[in-house]
Amino acid sequence: MANPTIVASRLTKKYGEVTVVNALDLRLQAGEVFGLLGPNGAGKTTTILMLLGLIEPTSGSIEVLGLDPARNPLEVKSRVGYLPDAVGFYDSMTGRENLKFTARLNQLPKTEGDQRIVELLEEVGLTEAADRPTGTYSRGMLQRLGIADALIKRPAILILDEPTTSIDPEGVAEMLALIRNLAEDRQVTVLLSSHLLHQVQAVCDRVAIFVKGTVVAQGAPHELAAKNKGPEHVEVHTTADQAKVRAALTGKSFVQSVQPARVPNVYMIQVNRGSTNQLIASLVQAGLELSGVRRASDDLDEVYRGYFHREEAPVG
Amino acid sequence: MADSAVIAPPGDRYRLGHGWKVVARKEFADHLLSARFYVLILILGVAAAGAVFAASGGIRSVAPSAVGVPALFLKLFTVTAEPVPFPLVVFIGFLAPLLGIMFGFDAISGERSQGTLPRLLAQPIHRDEVILGKFVAGLAVVGLMLLALVIFVSGIGIFRLGLIPTPTEIGRLAVWLVVAVIYVGFWQALATLASVSVPRAATSALIAIGIWLVLSLFGGFIFRAAANLVAPADDQGALLQAEVTLSRISPLTLFSESSTLLLDPTERTVDLVTFDQINRAIVSDLTLTQSLLVVWPQIVGMIALTAALFAIAYVLFMRQEVRA
Numbered sequence: 001m002a003n004p005t006i007v008a009s010r011l012t013k014k015y016g017e018v019t020v021v022n023a024l025d026l027r028l029q030a031g032e033v034f035g036l037l038g039p040n041g042a043g044k045t046t047t048i049l050m051l052l053g054l055i056e057p058t059s060g061s062i063e064v065l066g067l068d069p070a071r072n073p074l075e076v077k078s079r080v081g082y083l084p085d086a087v088g089f090y091d092s093m094t095g096r097e098n099l100k101f102t103a104r105l106n107q108l109p110k111t112e113g114d115q116r117i118v119e120l121l122e123e124v125g126l127t128e129a130a131d132r133p134t135g136t137y138s139r140g141m142l143q144r145l146g147i148a149d150a151l152i153k154r155p156a157i158l159i160l161d162e163p164t165t166s167i168d169p170e171g172v173a174e175m176l177a178l179i180r181n182l183a184e185d186r187q188v189t190v191l192l193s194s195h196l197l198h199q200v201q202a203v204c205d206r207v208a209i210f211v212k213g214t215v216v217a218q219g220a221p222h223e224l225a226a227k228n229k230g231p232e233h234v235e236v237h238t239t240a241d242q243a244k245v246r247a248a249l250t251g252k253s254f255v256q257s258v259q260p261a262r263v264p265n266v267y268m269i270q271v272n273r274g275s276t277n278q279l280i281a282s283l284v285q286a287g288l289e290l291s292g293v294r295r296a297s298d299d300l301d302e303v304y305r306g307y308f309h310r311e312e313a314p315v316g
Numbered sequence: 317m318a319d320s321a322v323i324a325p326p327g328d329r330y331r332l333g334h335g336w337k338v339v340a341r342k343e344f345a346d347h348l349l350s351a352r353f354y355v356l357i358l359i360l361g362v363a364a365a366g367a368v369f370a371a372s373g374g375i376r377s378v379a380p381s382a383v384g385v386p387a388l389f390l391k392l393f394t395v396t397a398e399p400v401p402f403p404l405v406v407f408i409g410f411l412a413p414l415l416g417i418m419f420g421f422d423a424i425s426g427e428r429s430q431g432t433l434p435r436l437l438a439q440p441i442h443r444d445e446v447i448l449g450k451f452v453a454g455l456a457v458v459g460l461m462l463l464a465l466v467i468f469v470s471g472i473g474i475f476r477l478g479l480i481p482t483p484t485e486i487g488r489l490a491v492w493l494v495v496a497v498i499y500v501g502f503w504q505a506l507a508t509l510a511s512v513s514v515p516r517a518a519t520s521a522l523i524a525i526g527i528w529l530v531l532s533l534f535g536g537f538i539f540r541a542a543a544n545l546v547a548p549a550d551d552q553g554a555l556l557q558a559e560v561t562l563s564r565i566s567p568l569t570l571f572s573e574s575s576t577l578l579l580d581p582t583e584r585t586v587d588l589v590t591f592d593q594i595n596r597a598i599v600s601d602l603t604l605t606q607s608l609l610v611v612w613p614q615i616v617g618m619i620a621l622t623a624a625l626f627a628i629a630y631v632l633f634m635r636q637e638v639r640a
Binding site (some may be wrong): 052093 | 334335338339341342346349350430431432434435436437438439440441442637638639
């Protein structure tokens, strides 16, 4: 990759004996949307704070726009927009005043800053609420104001920590569209972290799945899904009772497990990868009335879950 | 974002030493609009009005014999009469810690609890500028309040007594005002340190107020007990001297000694004097420079204490995690 904007190599952070981030390698380039995916406590926020120079790494190196954030914090922070997890604003100030404060901290000339704030408020849909104290904002509005706040400085890199939590589904779609737009049209590098895979996988060019400080998989979402060798989860809707379903599948080696779902008349069946057709054939041959068959998940969710199971029960 | 230049060009448009002014400006505006500002103004105003009416009443009643009393105008600040128990200077010495604590206790813990700290520190600004800007803003507000108070009291004095302050008296008041702001700075630095050390603003306020109460209520006992440990018990003079010396660790003592000297030209020393020394002294008033010279160690002591606390707060904050 030519011209990387963020390079981290063997990045490690330890607190005493606990390793929070373990030998992380990242390489991002301009115009790319990169997702750092993993459960809470995986070390995503720690990684982000190290990239911003707000936490010093225990070992390893970071280059952001060719600079070491620990050595040149101001240059890095002046060109990296950051939306923290659960972003907060000064309650008694209005949304516009909060953004003005950020603009001043970034030393934007007053007229340019004010103009930019008007545009950004429009873009995130807060023009109406701009002159209300942020204490009256909903969580989703604060999140959108946070995006505007991160964009004031015209960042070359945008780092978003859990940007979609606590926004309604429509807001999430808008947020993701905005992110895509920034990356494609403006060549902004976007690094976002999330524990909600299905929300962000559509928007990411590449993802890294991050469990307990270690990256367990990295690549484009469809590549990762293709690499998955784990079982397929099939959701079968049938009026037949559990005994009949089990009877129909006894002795079939490709079936791994049969579980009734929480909803009546629905069963979750795990089969070997690529055996969904055989499963359906077996059920039909046994004379079961099928009202629906659906692959429960055929995306990153499954990859993710696969790694989790391995983490929880290290069988292989 | 209709404009085309979406990504800012790299370059050093970042002037150093600018961030703390932005922080200070915001904090200053916040303080002036805050409820605590109005509460403090009210408390100070009532205290000042009470004290100055008592003082001016007292001065009036002795007016015939007051001819030739040096720096009569300053007596407005240093004498009292029934039913007000303290002169104004003592009132301010008592309330100043409250001023400092009120404008410092949530400096950092407030940012933490509002969730604004990570966002603030992700801006192109050094961490020390955050804490410095807040400190300066607090002191500026306090300075403004005390200045208003002094002008208010002087106004009442001029109106009720017809006393016009001489240039020297104005000079003494101005120097005293600066010393009072330094004294408040000590308490503000203490409160800032508390706000860095504990995550909750309420805890930090309690710690700072606790230290203030212990020093002002029990300071006397503590220093007497300590003097008993270091001085020979059969020598009263040495014991007293030890107590006075030890009590100068406390900024309360330093401020009250400075106030006494600065506002009363007839006061010659802050140390213990024997009758012999008084009897043989030639009676004359000190000039402002001489008074200042006497309490210079006290003033430097207060600055040093303030600087030490601020430095500890600063170092702790620099090493702290951004996340709570």
